[in-house]
Amino acid sequence: MVHSQYWTKTREFDGKPKLNDFEIIEEEIDETLNDGEIIGEAICISVDPFIRVYPIPPGVPVLGFQILRVTKSANSKYPVGCKVLANCGWRTTCKVTGDNVWYKLEGDISETVWLGALGMPGMTAHYGLLDICSPKPGETVIVNSCAGAVGNLVGQIAKIKGCRVIGCCGSDEKIEFSKSIGFDEVFNYKTCGSYTDILKKIAPNGIDCFFDNVGGQLSSDIISCMNVGGRIAVCGAITSYNSTEPVMASMVQMNMIAKQLSMKGFSIASYAHKFPDALKDMIQKKIKVREALTTGFENTPSSFINMLDGGIIGKAVVVV
Amino acid sequence: MVHSQYWTKTREFDGKPKLNDFEIIEEEIDETLNDGEIIGEAICISVDPFIRVYPIPPGVPVLGFQILRVTKSANSKYPVGCKVLANCGWRTTCKVTGDNVWYKLEGDISETVWLGALGMPGMTAHYGLLDICSPKPGETVIVNSCAGAVGNLVGQIAKIKGCRVIGCCGSDEKIEFSKSIGFDEVFNYKTCGSYTDILKKIAPNGIDCFFDNVGGQLSSDIISCMNVGGRIAVCGAITSYNSTEPVMASMVQMNMIAKQLSMKGFSIASYAHKFPDALKDMIQKKIKVREALTTGFENTPSSFINMLDGGIIGKAVVVV
Numbered sequence: 001m002v003h004s005q006y007w008t009k010t011r012e013f014d015g016k017p018k019l020n021d022f023e024i025i026e027e028e029i030d031e032t033l034n035d036g037e038i039i040g041e042a043i044c045i046s047v048d049p050f051i052r053v054y055p056i057p058p059g060v061p062v063l064g065f066q067i068l069r070v071t072k073s074a075n076s077k078y079p080v081g082c083k084v085l086a087n088c089g090w091r092t093t094c095k096v097t098g099d100n101v102w103y104k105l106e107g108d109i110s111e112t113v114w115l116g117a118l119g120m121p122g123m124t125a126h127y128g129l130l131d132i133c134s135p136k137p138g139e140t141v142i143v144n145s146c147a148g149a150v151g152n153l154v155g156q157i158a159k160i161k162g163c164r165v166i167g168c169c170g171s172d173e174k175i176e177f178s179k180s181i182g183f184d185e186v187f188n189y190k191t192c193g194s195y196t197d198i199l200k201k202i203a204p205n206g207i208d209c210f211f212d213n214v215g216g217q218l219s220s221d222i223i224s225c226m227n228v229g230g231r232i233a234v235c236g237a238i239t240s241y242n243s244t245e246p247v248m249a250s251m252v253q254m255n256m257i258a259k260q261l262s263m264k265g266f267s268i269a270s271y272a273h274k275f276p277d278a279l280k281d282m283i284q285k286k287i288k289v290r291e292a293l294t295t296g297f298e299n300t301p302s303s304f305i306n307m308l309d310g311g312i313i314g315k316a317v318v319v320v
Numbered sequence: 321m322v323h324s325q326y327w328t329k330t331r332e333f334d335g336k337p338k339l340n341d342f343e344i345i346e347e348e349i350d351e352t353l354n355d356g357e358i359i360g361e362a363i364c365i366s367v368d369p370f371i372r373v374y375p376i377p378p379g380v381p382v383l384g385f386q387i388l389r390v391t392k393s394a395n396s397k398y399p400v401g402c403k404v405l406a407n408c409g410w411r412t413t414c415k416v417t418g419d420n421v422w423y424k425l426e427g428d429i430s431e432t433v434w435l436g437a438l439g440m441p442g443m444t445a446h447y448g449l450l451d452i453c454s455p456k457p458g459e460t461v462i463v464n465s466c467a468g469a470v471g472n473l474v475g476q477i478a479k480i481k482g483c484r485v486i487g488c489c490g491s492d493e494k495i496e497f498s499k500s501i502g503f504d505e506v507f508n509y510k511t512c513g514s515y516t517d518i519l520k521k522i523a524p525n526g527i528d529c530f531f532d533n534v535g536g537q538l539s540s541d542i543i544s545c546m547n548v549g550g551r552i553a554v555c556g557a558i559t560s561y562n563s564t565e566p567v568m569a570s571m572v573q574m575n576m577i578a579k580q581l582s583m584k585g586f587s588i589a590s591y592a593h594k595f596p597d598a599l600k601d602m603i604q605k606k607i608k609v610r611e612a613l614t615t616g617f618e619n620t621p622s623s624f625i626n627m628l629d630g631g632i633i634g635k636a637v638v639v640v
Contacts, residue, residue: 053574215573220566237573246540250566253535253557254373256585263583265576 001028002039002071004093006061007300016242017052017308022062022301029095033074039095040068040084042297042320046115047304048149049213052241061089062300065102065120066320067111068094078104085114090300092320102275107283116315117153117287118279120268124235125153125211126278127271130161132233132264133209137162140203142222145213145238146186147174147290149315154211155183156287166203168218170310177313181288195221206230215239220250223261232263242308290314321348322359322391324413326381327620336562337372337628342382342621349415353394359415360388362617363403365638366435367624368469369533372561381409382620385422385440386640387431388414398424405434410620412640422595427603436635437473437607438599440588444555445473445531446598447591450481452553452584453529457482460523462542465533465558466506467494467610469635474531475503476607486523488538490630497633501608515541526550535559540570543581552583562628610634 004027013021031039046065056063065087073080075098083105088094105114116122128150135141141158145151146167158165159182167178167186178186185202192198195218199207206227212219215237223232240247255261271278292312294303297320307316323346330343351359366385376383385407393400395418403425408414425434436442448470455461461478465471466487478485479502487498487506498506505522512518515538519527526547532539536559543552560567575581591598612632614623617640627636 053578212573215571219571219573234573234576237571237577240571240574246570248568249571251535251539251557251560251569252572253532253539253554253585254560256554256583257557257587258373259585260587260590261585263576265573265579265581267577267580270580 002031002093003027004029004091005297006092006094007090008061009056009058011058013052015244017301017305019301019305024298029093031072033072033095034097036075036098037095038068038070038075038078038084038098038101039072039093040070040086041093042091043067043069043083043111044115044320045090045297045300045318046119047300047307047316047318048120049236049238049241049308051304052308061091063087064090065115066091067105067114077101083111083114085119092297102272103279109283112291112293112315112317112319113289115317116149116291117289118282121149121315122153122282122287123271123275123278124268125150125157126282127268127274128233128235128266129154129157129209129211131271132266133211133231135161135163135209138164139208140164140166140205141209141211142166142168142203142207143211143213144168144189144218144222145236146178146183147313148213150235151211151213152178152181152290152314153287156181157285158209159183160285163209166207174313177290181290189218196224199225209233211235213238215249216247217249220252223252223255224250226255226259226261228259230259230261232261234263234265292316294318296320322351322413323347324349324411325617326412326414327410328381329376329378331378333372335564337621337625339621339625344618349413351392353392353415354417356395356418357415358388358390358395358398358404358418358421359392359413360390360404360406361413362411362640363387363389363431364435364640365410365617365620366439367620367627367636367638368440369556369558369561369628371624372628381411383407384410385435386411387425387434403431403434405439412617422592423599429603432611432613432635432637432639433609435637436469436611437609438602441469441635442473442602442607443591443595443598444588445470445477446602447588447594448553448555448586449474449477449529449531451591452586453531453551455481455483455529458484459528460484460486460525461529461531462486462488462523462527463531463533464488464509464538464542465556466498466503467633468533470555471531471533472498472501472610472634473607476501477605478529479503480605483529486527494633497610501610509538516544519545529553531555533558535569536567537569540572543572543575544570546575546579546581548579550579550581552581554583554585612636614638616640
């Protein structure tokens with residue numbers, strides 16, 4: 001037996017998650033391995049917005065990606081000593097099958113980067129933007145929550161693609177960061193006044209691609225400023241995550257028709273078979289990395305709550 | 321010179337169109353034809369919801385399709401005596417180039433049908449459903465405004481495709497009509513109570529395809545009942561047409577992501593190159609036709625207003 005800890009929810013979230021919505025459970029893991037299984041120790045753990053709305057019942061480990069150092073292996077792809085990116089929740093140690101492993105870490109890149117630009121957020125930004133929005137050089141791309149784990153990568157990839165890139169976020173510090181990584185225009189949705197007024201000013205030729213992390217009225221207004229044939233990748237709906245009531249916004253249908261827009265909601269899991277291509281591409285792209293690191297497994301819930309509150313820039317990672 | 325009349329708007333619509341928003345203008349048409357031009361007399365004129373929101377300035381003819389009998393021709397494709405479907409507005413007589421003609425009428429089919437099942441509504445139903453929603457046999461398809469010009473065709477095509485078809489409309493008479501042409505389930509959105517409750521009851525396995533003519537809260541609730549991988553064709557947004565304020569509805573983004581849905585707004589004009597295929601297909605399908613005929617060019621605005629008010633079943637056509 002090997003000792004482990006995991007975080008679970010004490011109850012379903014009601015509005016904003018609170019510290020006492022979480023508790024640590026102690027467990028003993030049987031070290032006997034079936035074929036294909038590995039045991040690993042957490043090096044670092046990812047906290048991501050989707051965890052807020054993913055239906056994880058109280059009692060089971062909170063969902064999340066982590067970098068594991070393999071300590072015992074019955075899987076020849078992942079031998080003892082290697083590091084892997086796995087989807088095994090907020091745990092200090094865990095036993096998983098190879099199916100839960102996304103990939104083995106390679107090269108001289110920090111483990112935390114494998115949870116961000118080279119992990120789920122990186123794959124999400126890459127395929128959401130390139131596959132669903134298909135931006136062409138010279139087109140205008142907009143992304144909200146643009147200083148977040150996914151949004152900042154979307155902006156950087158769009159710039160590499162030769163697009164004019166507009167971001168939207170909620171603080172001056174985030175605007176400064178977004179501009180430092182190449183965004184052409186960034187506005188603060190909390191202080192800008194009318195969304196359509198600012199959009200008409202900074203996107204006078206209209207918007208071709210919209211990578212939506214947020215939803216709500218901001219998204220409806222962005223959609224109203226899109227060009228004919230525009231493409232919308234719906235990745236997140238943060239504005240509704242903590243809401244106990246349906247979030248109302250101007251209906252999108254009239255603009256969907258008038259501009260002949262396409263909107264697609266996606267789950268990055270459906271692109272899993274293509275991850276090796278994106279990984280190679282993202283490593284070559286030399287993406288600038290910004291992380292918000294929290295130290296200590298015991299601080300995982302506070303890191304998650306702070307991230308949901310918009311209190312961080314870049315990728316939130318807990319270093320165990 | 322040949323004498324003609326056309327309907328124009330006296331001013332921009334404000335809320336529901338009113339009779340005094342329209343006036344008849346007398347005009348004289350020069351009978352000299354450039355190469356490719358034809359002159360024709362209106363046999364019947366189509367009134368359609370899109371006219372409410374299409375940006376037609378006061379003073380010019382109100383937009384609309386009609387069946388013309390060609391009286392003079394400088395276009396060998398459309399000789400004198402033939403009948404054509406053309407996009408030339410609410411006029412008694414007009415001169416148009418061949419580019420404004422969709423196609424020449426063939427066979428022994430009533431002219432009014434060429435404005436409905438074989439005209440713009442038919443093409444819209446055909447491509448919106450088959451190309452954007454791509455329904456598979458056994459899937460569940462839903463269409464709102466299901467007794468309208470486009471909606472009733474969508475339902476019939478979906479039934480021919482082997483789908484389970486649900487309709488939504490606003491009167492018992494429309495429900496009866498919809499069931500008579502093959503809809504499996506139809507509900508009255510004005511009297512049904514909770515949309516999600518009725519949808520869960522009559523679509524217990526969820527909805528795969530949604531042909532949206534309406535928008536608003538009904539659409540948001542339908543979207544919340546869709547299955548993973550569902551497809552939404554956005555054809556109309558009637559609920560917003562007469563509104564002077566933005567129409568609010570629950571934001572769709574969370575369901576777009578959770579169900580990995582695709583939504584596409586479309587204009588049937590983008591399918592023009594494929595119309596001959598759809599036409600052949602629609603004629604073979606032996607679609608049941610329901611029309612709401614109004615006699616007299618002078619009654620075109622009242623037919624339009626009545627159609628927008630939901631006062632008719634099937635295709636609204638003015639017989640000149």
